[in-house]
Amino acid sequence: MSGDVVNLRQAxxxxxxxxxxxxADQNRLTFGRSKTEKTLTKALNRKAERSLDQGRxxxxxxxx
Numbered sequence: 001m002s003g004d005v006v007n008l009r010q011a012x013x014x015x016x017x018x019x020x021x022x023x024a025d026q027n028r029l030t031f032g033r034s035k036t037e038k039t040l041t042k043a044l045n046r047k048a049e050r051s052l053d054q055g056r057x058x059x060x061x062x063x064x
Contacts, residue, residue, distance in 0.1 A: 033041075
């Protein structure tokens with residue numbers, strides 16, 4: 001009935017290192033883009049908004 005002895009301090013530190021690495025990976029994906037990629041994304045978003053707005057119907061409510 002003897003289990004493995006675990007040093008809790010080392011386990012906590014290993015868990016913290018793993019969390020920091022996960023956060024670093026996420027930040028690399030989120031912020032690790034070049035200026036060209038960012039401007040391309042902005043331009044594509046603007047184009048999509050314009051094309052979406054072109055198809056929008058505006059209703060005039062005369063309920064004053």
